[in-house]
Amino acid sequence: MPASDFTQQEYAARLEKNRAAMARQGIETLLVADPSNMAWLTGYDGWSFYVPQMVILPSKGSPLWWGRTQDKAGAAQTTWLDPADLFDWPEEHVQHPEHHPVESLVALLRERGWTDALGVEMDNYYYSAASHRILEQAFGPEALHDATGLVNWQRAVKSDTELEMMRKAGKLTAHMHATLRENYREGVPKNELVAQVQAAGIAGLPGLAGDYPAIAPIAPSGREASASHITWNDRPLVRGEATYFEISGCFRRYHCPASRTLFLGEPPADIRRAEAAVLTAIDDALAIARPGVTCEEVAACVYDSFARAGYVKGNRTGYPIGLSYPPDWGERTMSLRPGDTTPLQENMSFHLMPGLWTPDWGLAITESFVVTPSGGQPLAEIPREMVVRAG
């Protein structure tokens, strides 16, 4: 996702939105460690997030990129930043028992005079407790403000260009599911099916190359599927079992996840009943997902449909999606669940996830959609019904 995917006007608008949010929260300088947020602000792309790196966004002037020496060339290649705004920490400090890269961040912040009203993403994978301690010791705890989700919230409403990329990701997702339907047969080892599906997502379609999704395929069968985050194994597909695939195409870091459930043989009545409840839930939720409707109102469509079918759904039923890096393709802001009264806005995008897990099986049929004045519009076209094969 090099910066060139978007206009400089779009990046300027992103900075402006963030600075307004920073001002509201009393933050003068924002330290952005979430790679999705880094990419959204500057275009930075690379599998380098396993070492400390940040985008530093001051209230005025250009953001800075700060990372490992070895990755500076990648920052020059992928971001729109001026080379003079790329800063690196010493290569010798990578995973070193006695040095920590954040010591060099402290020096950079001091040099700039940015030592107070610093926003940090306290609850992010890529901002460790150790990094926080070093900043606390340098600037005092009162200089640091929790800015978890600050940038993520600014990402919620997508631009037209972003939606175009998500629809392209949706075409990849549809291609992956088509590959799955074609190759789903009794006796096929699960890993072979996963290999075909992943290859389809990355080889892509003419003019549509796939990127790596932020989550590996979740593809449990039968009782395995009573657990919700089992990936795959080499067991051949057998009759009488439901398998669900939770997968996403990825186009230049943008995602469009969708799950479908497949069954070999004749699905039992309870699975069919659950399927009907899920399909109704999706129809109902998409019908009302207009601007001004709240997250919990959308969620209620799912809970109500499940309740009418005699099922209790105990977890949230969706979350916002867009640009992402591992380990999560969700944006971690709103949730489609009771108690979340955030009103939807036009061009917000969600993964509606009406999955159902019982002790004996799991069923997931899900849909990614964008909020429009006429309701939720799916971002991918994939037949929703359970895929049933005689064998």
Add this chain to the structure above:
Amino acid sequence: MPASDFTQQEYAARLEKNRAAMARQGIETLLVADPSNMAWLTGYDGWSFYVPQMVILPSKGSPLWWGRTQDKAGAAQTTWLDPADLFDWPEEHVQHPEHHPVESLVALLRERGWTDALGVEMDNYYYSAASHRILEQAFGPEALHDATGLVNWQRAVKSDTELEMMRKAGKLTAHMHATLRENYREGVPKNELVAQVQAAGIAGLPGLAGDYPAIAPIAPSGREASASHITWNDRPLVRGEATYFEISGCFRRYHCPASRTLFLGEPPADIRRAEAAVLTAIDDALAIARPGVTCEEVAACVYDSFARAGYVKGNRTGYPIGLSYPPDWGERTMSLRPGDTTPLQENMSFHLMPGLWTPDWGLAITESFVVTPSGGQPLAEIPREMVVRAG
């Protein structure tokens, strides 16, 4: 990697090693958030590490698994733990603005009386600054000890079963590189090649199914390769460019990474010179990688070979490998670099990484090896020379 891959004796030995290390560091209860460490101690497997989860290892008695309600079934399926030792936090608290799952961990620790001498992995992706703050507020800062890497260090010397799994991963890596050599041709879009290579790694070989590697393929070409963590794009392969692929097969979460460099056309003299230096570096390093030799002595073989060829290598040249989850397949303990005087032990395993990045190209030919009394033994058999195609 269900627990059944290893004997109960092996798990008992792992716990014992960890408890000895805990005792040396004055830790009574270890809170393990690193998914690789969680899996190594209990067998737990699932793509659930994007929410807080831990293995709690007290100085006596069984470890506990603690995680999201939705993932408890996965813990029951994959770990060797007694179902009574699986604890969950309320599903409603997932990514919630007003609740944090670690509040339920605090309650569990209080209930058990484990409120002091707690070890926490301060510098891990999956232990956030927010989680740490909640534990600090509950138990006081003095109750928490930094245990970053404690479990990782116990993983350094591999068991015979682990080495067998790494050699299987190595067979997958070799299969991926063979697929790459076969399909590497002028005009092939990079993403199509990546799709084929990934599919080969997951479809695997008879009796050898592949798992998802902890790092996506790194596969830059030409000037892109001057940056070290660029993944891929859709640009067709062109004559006159070097491309390197840093990839790994993964067998039940065990890795065996290996990079190879490919060239279309006639490689220029400077790349050939670098190749020769890298090949010599690998031969020299493997020859001396015996028990008792230090990490920096192995690294010196690489720096010396590069210096003789007129290159300066400014970064570390290897790290330990084994069981891993995203975003890193390294163990983050030792490094093959100057200043690391850790002596090698028999059955330690490393990824020797003599890569070279210039402003115009990058070259990486790397080897994963196990330490034996007669030197480093490669864990995969893959021709090392640069792959050169006329077009």
